[in-house]
Amino acid sequence: MTYSAHDLAVILAASPLMLSISKPRPEQLRAAIAQQARNGGLDAALAICSYDMGRYPDAGRRRLAAARRLVAQLGTQYFQSAEEELDDPRALTVYQPFADLIAWADKRIENRTRRTHWRGSLLIHAGRQLDQSPIARELSAGRALPGVQGAIIATARVVGCHRAQQDTTGRWCCQPHGFPLFWHWELADICPLARPVPAIGERNLWKPKPQQLAAVRAVQAGA
Numbered sequence: 536m537t538y539s540a541h542d543l544a545v546i547l548a549a550s551p552l553m554l555s556i557s558k559p560r561p562e563q564l565r566a567a568i569a570q571q572a573r574n575g576g577l578d579a580a581l582a583i584c585s586y587d588m589g590r591y592p593d594a595g596r597r598r599l600a601a602a603r604r605l606v607a608q609l610g611t612q613y614f615q616s617a618e619e620e621l622d623d624p625r626a627l628t629v630y631q632p633f634a635d636l637i638a639w640a641d642k643r644i645e646n647r648t649r650r651t652h653w654r655g656s657l658l659i660h661a662g663r664q665l666d667q668s669p670i671a672r673e674l675s676a677g678r679a680l681p682g683v684q685g686a687i688i689a690t691a692r693v694v695g696c697h698r699a700q701q702d703t704t705g706r707w708c709c710q711p712h713g714f715p716l717f718w719h720w721e722l723a724d725i726c727p728l729a730r731p732v733p734a735i736g737e738r739n740l741w742k743p744k745p746q747q748l749a750a751v752r753a754v755q756a757g758a
């Protein structure tokens with residue numbers, strides 16, 4: 536589901552409350568969304584909702600690009616807060632050697648038992664545990680990988696997520712990095728950090744602390 540700039544113009548035009556508020560508070564947004572659900576249908580309301588809550592779910596990138604164009608046309612800062620939130624990354628702890636295979640090699644699929652609706656910036660955190668499974672050894676064989684543990688080592692983006700699937704010949708998708716039966720988180724724009732930023736990891740997606748984020752930005756800026 537994507538929305539053209541024209542669709543968004545229609546949606547926003549039907550919502551004078553939102554256009555009159557440059558940085559709406561959550562309760563104002565909820566009121567606007569409820570109004571929008573009545574005026575423009577639930578899909579339209581959800582599209583607005585997804586920007587405003589910063590959750591940025593499936594199909595978000597193209598919609599956001601359309602929204603940015605629309606913002607330029609309308610001369611409003613309406614989406615500014617949503618864009619700011621997109622720069623608010625999440626982090627994912629990945630055991631070595633898989634974290635290094637993302638940061639320094641060609642792994643663009645992360646295998647998880649749960650799907651994710653997160654789309655946007657992701658910090659790759661190398662966990663303090665080592666995965667010693669045969670597949671881990673096989674995929675890292677012959678590669679000179681730094682092997683740093685307990686640190687944020689790269690930035691990335693989550694651009695999609697799908698369940699592992701087989702083609703008609705029984706071959707599984709995303710070989711060799713995607714594993715059968717898992718959810719495949721699709722990563723892009725991998726950028727290894729010149730210097731690892733020490734951090735204790737967490738389960739699932741986690742929100743980096745302000746000082747960790749500042750440290751990552753300092754490394755990115757060449758400090």
Ligand SMILES: [Zn+2]
Binds near residue numbers: 709
């Ligand atoms: Zn796959």
